[in-house]
Amino acid sequence: MxxxxxxxxxxxxxxxxxxxxxxxxxxxxxxxxxxxxxxxxxxxxxxxxxxxxxxxxxxxxxxxxxxxxxxxxxxxxxxxxxxxxxxxxxxxxxxxxxxxxxxxxxxxxxxxxxxxxxxxxxxxxxxxxxxxxxxxxxxxxxxxxxxxxxxxxxxxxxxxxxxxxxxxxxxxxxxxxxxxxxxxxxxxxxxxxxxKEDWTESIKKAISVLDELYDKKVEESLNIIVEYMVEVLSFVHKEKIKKEEASEKEKEDAKVTYRKKILSSEKKERRAIEKIWNHLDIEKKEISLELDRVGLFSKESASIFGLSQKELILTGASAGVVTGAGFDLITAGSTLLLGSLIGGVVGGVGAMFGFDNLYEVKVLGQKLGKRELSIGPMQNLNFPYVLLGRSLYHASMIAKRSHAERDNLELDNTSFTEKIMDAKNRKGLEKMHLKLRKAEEIEDEVLEEYRTLIKKSLLTLL
Ligand SMILES: Nc1nc2c(ncn2[C@@H]2O[C@H](COP(=O)(O)OP(=O)(O)OP(=O)(O)O)[C@@H](O)[C@H]2O)c(=O)[nH]1
Ligand SMILES: [Mg+2]
CATH class of the missing domain: 3.40.50.300 (P-loop containing nucleotide triphosphate hydrolases)
Incomplete structure (x- = not known):
């Protein structure tokens, strides 16, 4: 028996x-x-x-x-x-x-x-x-x-x-x-x-085993998300070039490769999350991360990435882009102030968020007789939040999805951002993002703090 x-x-x-x-x-x-x-x-x-x-x-x-x-x-x-x-x-x-x-x-x-x-x-x-x-x-x-x-x-x-x-x-x-x-x-x-009395003990045991399994899945998902963020945000792509300077074509080709790498990282991350929750090969309906068509800070991109323009501004502000105006004032949601800030940032500093400025194409010096160009890490300030938002939203939807569901998973990337856009969270997250942008070494404590913040966000979404 x-x-x-x-x-x-x-x-x-x-x-x-x-x-x-x-x-x-x-x-x-x-x-x-x-x-x-x-x-x-x-x-x-x-x-x-x-x-x-x-x-x-x-x-x-x-x-x-x-x-x-x-x-x-x-x-x-x-x-x-x-x-x-x-x-x-x-x-x-x-x-x-x-x-x-x-x-x-x-x-x-x-x-x-x-x-x-x-x-x-x-x-x-x-x-x-x-x-x-x-x-x-x-x-x-x-x-x-x-x-x-x-x-x-x-x-x-x-x-x-x-x-x-x-x-x-x-x-x-x-x-x-x-x-x-x-x-x-x-x-x-x-x-x-x-x-039945005979079953009570084994079912109670089953419950605790399932609770443990659930917690383990959450932890594993967090590991995947953090690894993915670090990988993409610090990603540098290098390519040999023929002459002294990189030609336009060489630059364009390198950018295409760079974007492809980012997209494939997201795909890989999603697959890993789906595997953890036993939803491998799930059919998804969503707007993909389209890095080649729009700027991360443009009006169109707001709906694509699920960020309102206000949220994008706040990200910029919390990252210290908008100087002069106090950060607290902005988060208090003063529409008047916000209105003028949007005007100011989009019009003036706005260019720095344009797609062409997401990453720089640098020509590196002579290396074994060959010149190289290099792209990355991504400099756009909103980019990490776009990635993180998409990733947390996807992970939470997968974790919550019933195994009885047979319809495609519809990811409405416009409804997830509030939790990670929390200003307090963002200050902490930004510490890490800044280091990655500058290609600095990451200390264990910074990584741990980053993981804790992401965990907090993920748990509120589950
Ligand atoms: N919206 C909704 N649909 C459900 C729910 N439970 C089952 N369905 C749907 O009802 C239909 C029948 O579900 P099944 O689980 O195949 O039902 P069953 O009792 O096993 O059916 P048979 O094997 O034919 O006897 C499917 O289309 C399910 O998607 C529910 O809680 N909500
Ligand atoms: Mg049946």
């Missing part, structure tokens, strides 16, 4: 059973579909942590012929309640090869093998007495059981459902597999732990 708890997720077709299994087993390989009958055979999905199974969930087909099954059970079931499970067992044994009852045989088998019952309903639709037959069959199995109210649509009939389900199941809980995060996941496990 295995020593981990097992649960069979059962119910009517198309009520979100597979979605719940995907969400609770953190496994996105499970088939989910909007037509009834998507799941045809039962399948166990063990949740493994460090190679050890914590619990196993069985995805099952929905009931198809509940009425006829129950009629059979009643015909053969003139027995006391403690013997009813034997009648169910006999039913399954006799109908193993019978196509008619294939779905019921599939869904009953794991229960007869000791799995607890999780009965799933869509409580956005009204309750109907037809479900009672399914619940009766499950009751005959005599296994610990609970019901989950899933809200697929917008309406809410949970009250009437709860009154009915409460008569058949020990516990009734709401769980939405599409939006459930780590906290809802462990809360549901707390309920499952109460179903």
């Amino acid at each position: 295995s020593d981990y708890p097992k649960f069979a997720v059962v119910g009517h077709p198309n009520k979100g059973k597979s979605s719940i299994v995907a969400s609770l087993s953190l496994d996105k390989s499970i088939q989910i579909g909007n037509t009834p009958g998507t799941t045809q055979v039962k399948r166990g999905f063990p949740l493994k942590v460090d190679g050890k199974i914590v619990y196993e969930l069985f995805d099952t087909p929905g009931f198809q012929r509940a009425r006829r099954v129950f009629a059979w059970l009643q015909d053969h079931g003139d027995v006391s309640a403690d013997k009813r499970v034997d009648v169910v067992r006999e039913f399954v044994f006799k109908h193993k090869t019978n196509e008619q009852f294939k779905d019921e045989v599939e869904l009953l088998e794991p229960i007869l093998n000791g799995a607890g019952i999780i009965y799933v309903v869509d409580a956005s639709k009204p309750y109907g007495a037809e479900y009672e037959i399914e619940m009766e069959i499950l009751r005959w199995c005599g296994q610990p059981s609970m019901a989950i109210l899933n809200l697929i649509g917008d309406e809410d009939y949970r009250d009437e459902w709860t009154r009915a389900l409460g008569q058949y199941f020990r516990l009734v809980r709401t769980y939405n597999p599409m939006i459930a995060r780590h906290i809802e996941h462990t809360q549901l496990l707390e309920s499952m732990a109460q179903l």
Whole structure:
């Protein structure tokens, strides 16, 4: 006998059973579909942590012929309640090869093998007495059981459902597999732990293992983000040139390579984050980091990078670009002052944010008889925040994403910045960015402080 708890997720077709299994087993390989009958055979999905199974969930087909099954059970079931499970067992044994009852045989088998019952309903639709037959069959199995109210649509009939389900199941809980995060996941496990005394300890253990795993994923994500920021912000690209001076073409080519490198770093970083959260190869819909078409400080870029012009100004201000006017005054949000600052900075100092000035193309001296040009590190003051904002937003969306979700991930890069744009945070972050811009050595304390600030931002987004 295995020593981990097992649960069979059962119910009517198309009520979100597979979605719940995907969400609770953190496994996105499970088939989910909007037509009834998507799941045809039962399948166990063990949740493994460090190679050890914590619990196993069985995805099952929905009931198809509940009425006829129950009629059979009643015909053969003139027995006391403690013997009813034997009648169910006999039913399954006799109908193993019978196509008619294939779905019921599939869904009953794991229960007869000791799995607890999780009965799933869509409580956005009204309750109907037809479900009672399914619940009766499950009751005959005599296994610990609970019901989950899933809200697929917008309406809410949970009250009437709860009154009915409460008569058949020990516990009734709401769980939405599409939006459930780590906290809802462990809360549901707390309920499952109460179903049977024998399971309590192992499910409590599972909860603490999952909590640890979650924290580990957050820490790993932070490592990735910090490494990525350091890599991109200190990135220098060098290339040999033919003559004394770099030709226009050589400069342009070098810039293209430089941008490509940045873009591929972001891609690599995103992939690493997606891997941590078991969302590898996720389809994303988003506006990519377009370094070649617009300036980081132009009006158009504001919407592309998800920064309002005000936010961009504040970044510049906190970095000490705008001198004369007090930083505090600006963050206080004086629109009048801000208005004139926008005018001033965009019009006057604005050029320094233009794309061509993001990085300098330098021609380096003679090296082994060859001249070289070099680009980087990126000098634009807003660039680090654009990168960090995009990266934190992406990481938080991936971390929160349910494994039951099948739609593309839509990243609306315009909604994430507030947390990292917090002025206090930004002063601290800027310490690091400044060093990277100047290609200075980074002390451990500075790196640690940077990581702590980024962690604070990430946690508020989760
Ligand atoms: N919006 C929303 N959609 C959901 C939710 N749960 C399930 N769905 C959708 O409902 C449909 C059915 O989900 P499944 O998880 O495949 O349902 P099932 O009970 O396993 O279905 P069968 O295998 O056919 O019995 C899918 O299109 C899901 O995306 C939910 O909580 N919210
Ligand atoms: Mg299914």
